[in-house]
Amino acid sequence: MAAFQQGDANAFGELLSRHQGPVMRYLFRFTGNRDLAEDLFQEVFLRVVKSAKTFRAEAKFTTWLYRIARNLCIDKARRNGLVTMVSTEEVAMGRNPDEGPTIGERLKSEGPDPETAAGRQVLAGKLSRALDELPEEQREVFVMRELLDMPFGEIADVTGTPENTVKSRMRYALEALRRRLRAVGTITAEEAR
Amino acid sequence: MSDCDRFRDLLIERLYGPLDPADREALELHLAICEDCEAAAADYELIHAASEELEEPAPRAETVELLLSAAAEEAAQARKVVPLFGAQRKFLAPALAAAAVLVLTFGVVVMYERFGEDEPGFREEIRAARAPAAAPESAEESKAGEKLEAAEPVPFPGAAREPAPVEEVATRSAARPPTDLHETETAGVAGLSAKLDAASGARLGDVELGDGSMSAGGAPGLAKAKGGKGRAGGRALKRPARKEKKRDTRSHRGRRRAERKPAVEKKKAKQEQAKDLERSRAEERRRSREDALDDRARGGAAATSADKPARRYTEPPPPAPAPKAAAEAQPAPSPSTGADDDADVLGAPAAGATSAEFEEAAPEAMVLADEAPRKSKRSSWRRRRKSAAAPPPADAAPMAEQARERDAGEGRAVEKSEAITAGVLLARARERKAAGDCRGALIRYERIMHEFPGYRRMDLVLLEAAECHQKLGQKRKALRLLDRLDKAYPAWLDRSKKMRKELE
Numbered sequence: 001m002a003a004f005q006q007g008d009a010n011a012f013g014e015l016l017s018r019h020q021g022p023v024m025r026y027l028f029r030f031t032g033n034r035d036l037a038e039d040l041f042q043e044v045f046l047r048v049v050k051s052a053k054t055f056r057a058e059a060k061f062t063t064w065l066y067r068i069a070r071n072l073c074i075d076k077a078r079r080n081g082l083v084t085m086v087s088t089e090e091v092a093m094g095r096n097p098d099e100g101p102t103i104g105e106r107l108k109s110e111g112p113d114p115e116t117a118a119g120r121q122v123l124a125g126k127l128s129r130a131l132d133e134l135p136e137e138q139r140e141v142f143v144m145r146e147l148l149d150m151p152f153g154e155i156a157d158v159t160g161t162p163e164n165t166v167k168s169r170m171r172y173a174l175e176a177l178r179r180r181l182r183a184v185g186t187i188t189a190e191e192a193r
Numbered sequence: 194m195s196d197c198d199r200f201r202d203l204l205i206e207r208l209y210g211p212l213d214p215a216d217r218e219a220l221e222l223h224l225a226i227c228e229d230c231e232a233a234a235a236d237y238e239l240i241h242a243a244s245e246e247l248e249e250p251a252p253r254a255e256t257v258e259l260l261l262s263a264a265a266e267e268a269a270q271a272r273k274v275v276p277l278f279g280a281q282r283k284f285l286a287p288a289l290a291a292a293a294v295l296v297l298t299f300g301v302v303v304m305y306e307r308f309g310e311d312e313p314g315f316r317e318e319i320r321a322a323r324a325p326a327a328a329p330e331s332a333e334e335s336k337a338g339e340k341l342e343a344a345e346p347v348p349f350p351g352a353a354r355e356p357a358p359v360e361e362v363a364t365r366s367a368a369r370p371p372t373d374l375h376e377t378e379t380a381g382v383a384g385l386s387a388k389l390d391a392a393s394g395a396r397l398g399d400v401e402l403g404d405g406s407m408s409a410g411g412a413p414g415l416a417k418a419k420g421g422k423g424r425a426g427g428r429a430l431k432r433p434a435r436k437e438k439k440r441d442t443r444s445h446r447g448r449r450r451a452e453r454k455p456a457v458e459k460k461k462a463k464q465e466q467a468k469d470l471e472r473s474r475a476e477e478r479r480r481s482r483e484d485a486l487d488d489r490a491r492g493g494a495a496a497t498s499a500d501k502p503a504r505r506y507t508e509p510p511p512p513a514p515a516p517k518a519a520a521e522a523q524p525a526p527s528p529s530t531g532a533d534d535d536a537d538v539l540g541a542p543a544a545g546a547t548s549a550e551f552e553e554a555a556p557e558a559m560v561l562a563d564e565a566p567r568k569s570k571r572s573s574w575r576r577r578r579k580s581a582a583a584p585p586p587a588d589a590a591p592m593a594e595q596a597r598e599r600d601a602g603e604g605r606a607v608e609k610s611e612a613i614t615a616g617v618l619l620a621r622a623r624e625r626k627a628a629g630d631c632r633g634a635l636i637r638y639e640r641i642m643h644e645f646p647g648y649r650r651m652d653l654v655l656l657e658a659a660e661c662h663q664k665l666g667q668k669r670k671a672l673r674l675l676d677r678l679d680k681a682y683p684a685w686l687d688r689s690k691k692m693r694k695e696l697e
Contacts, residue, residue: 004264004268007268007269008268009261009264009265009268009269012260012261012264012265012268013261013264016257016260016261016264020251020252020257021249021251024249024250024251024252025249025250028248028250034250037250038252038253038256041252041256042252042256042259042260045260046260046263049260049263049264049267050267052267121246123239123242123243123246124243124244124245124246124247124248126243127240127243127244127247128247128248131247145209146241146244147244147247167202167205170205171201171202171205174205174236174237174240175201175233177240178233178236178237178240181236181240182236
């Protein structure tokens with residue numbers, strides 16, 4: 001980033017190649033729409049280009065980058081009325097995910113073994129759908145932790161929330177996903193109808 | 194937080210990194226006994242594994258290209274534009290703010306120094322208080338006025354910056370005959386220092402009229418004035434209260450400065466006194482010398498020049514005011530009769546007179562010209578002129594008075610000092626002229642013309658200035674000066690005509 005600030009255009013190419021995948025993943029998971037994610041991706045990096053002068057070396061680039069991405073996503077979602085702020089309590093009040101067979105058991109009974117690659121792909125599809133249904137706060141923490149491999153501390157910096165809150169959100173997200181994936185057979189049946 | 198909640202957190206942490214041995218052991222023990230947590234652990238592992246299989250969308254190539262071109266443009270601009278103050282730009286605002294604060298502070302200090310201690314209107318009141326002393330309305334007022342006059346250190350703040358009142362106060366209170374209260378006081382050094390303190394107080398505007406120590410030892414006149422009646426006395430009475438009020442409103446810094454100043458001022462006043470004394474002595478010597486010259490010129494120029502040429506005369510004359518009688522006998526020279534006077538004394542210069550002749554015609558200038566190099570550069574015409582133009586120093590007042598008495602109060606002393614200063618200028622001008630520096634000479638000639646229009650050797654000044662202009666090829670200016678010469682000094686007509694011919 002320092003090189004780009006000095007006027008090195010190639011440095012930006014390097015930055016782009018390093019961060020385009022995770023950013024696009026984050027945006028896609030946040031919006032749930034590929035085209036929208038593409039637009040936002042362009043906007044995020046254009047903003048990086050324009051605001052490069054204001055970036056201070058002591059800040060971490062990824063934190064700065066994902067803050068831009070997150071703010072753009074929130075703005076876009078607000079404009080489109082897509083933001084659904086579901087409280088963690090509401091999510092926690094659902095059916096007890098500990099009841100009934102585990103995800104693996106359910107999948108085994110319904111189709112491929114989740115231990116195999118094919119089974120994992122089937123599960124990933126269901127997980128993707130389950131993720132879309134997660135509240136935004138939990139989804140972004142899950143995406144950042146699972147898909148971007150971001151430490152909880154950095155997630156706390158990007159989202160501007162305490163680290164413990166981030167960890168709690170992660171746990172709620174996992175519990176919510178468990179609950180939804182356990183009910184995957186039901187969902188499949190509904191979809192089939 | 195229940196035990197299970199705590200272990201669920203540990204389960205999540207285990208997904209992304211190794212746990213502490215203690216936590217790991219505790220977790221394993223818990224999982225062995227808690228089926229729910231064991232099931233959750235299995236599910237978490239499965240979700241974690243499945244998330245790696247999630248779709249990974251990539252941006253389109255066009256989007257990437259667009260971004261790269263935008264970045265290239267921006268980078269090119271960044272290379273072109275040199276940021277203001279570069280890396281130091283972030284310090285620019287604080288630096289500007291600091292500079293603004295400094296400038297403001299300096300401005301406030303300067304304003305305070307200038308006007309802070311001055312109270313508009315108070316000066317006028319003091320003047321008004323002084324004026325009635327000259328024309329009192331009644332006998333009582335007259336008395337009060339006299340007392341106020343005796344208590345000369347009029348302590349108005351506006352006087353704070355002018356040194357003259359300090360000296361004036363110090364010397365006047367020293368020279369003046371003691372008032373009735375003086376008799377009750379201790380005289381001598383203590384009294385003098387107290388007076389100096391009073392003077393310092395006057396200078397500072399930090400007057401302590403109500404102060405017991407002042408009224409007891411320092412400024413008896415003031416103490417008296419306090420009790421005086423009438424307008425002047427009333428003013429004197431009012432003043433302390435006003436001043437006290439003023440002083441209270443002063444800043445802490447101002448008060449501290451005012452407290453510090455008296456000692457410094459005291460020292461300064463003493464130094465000034467010594468300097469003035471020296472100056473007055475020098476003045477006295479100079480006057481005596483000039484008187485001697487006058488006597489010599491009047492008594493017999495031939496005899497004097499035979500014994501000792503005028504321009505070689507360097508010894509200071511005896512300090513005794515011997516030429517008093519001669520000075521009284523000779524009428525005061527006036528600008529209009531200056532030429533005649535010179536003609537009588539020195540003889541009219543012949544047409545085509547040389548510089549040497551001119552030198553003889555202005556002996557005092559030559560004497561001083563000889564004398565001047567021996568003095569330091571600093572004692573140039575500036576100081577002499579200053580001493581001549583400015584009123585005599587305060588403690589030199591009695592001496593000056595004596596001198597004036599000696600000259601029968603005809604203002605001769607002033608004219609003489611002017612003549613001396615003009616004479617020095619003339620000598621300098623001639624030095625320059627002789628050295629071929631006509632411009633330098635003209636500066637001095639013009640100074641004489643402007644600053645000493647009544648100089649008795651103005652004829653020489655005009656003529657020599659005209660010669661300088663002639664040498665510089667400034668025909669018009671030379672002719673103008675010759676016109677002036679012809680008009681005021683007909684004795685030089687022949688010389689003037691010759692010059693005009695040369696100019697044509």
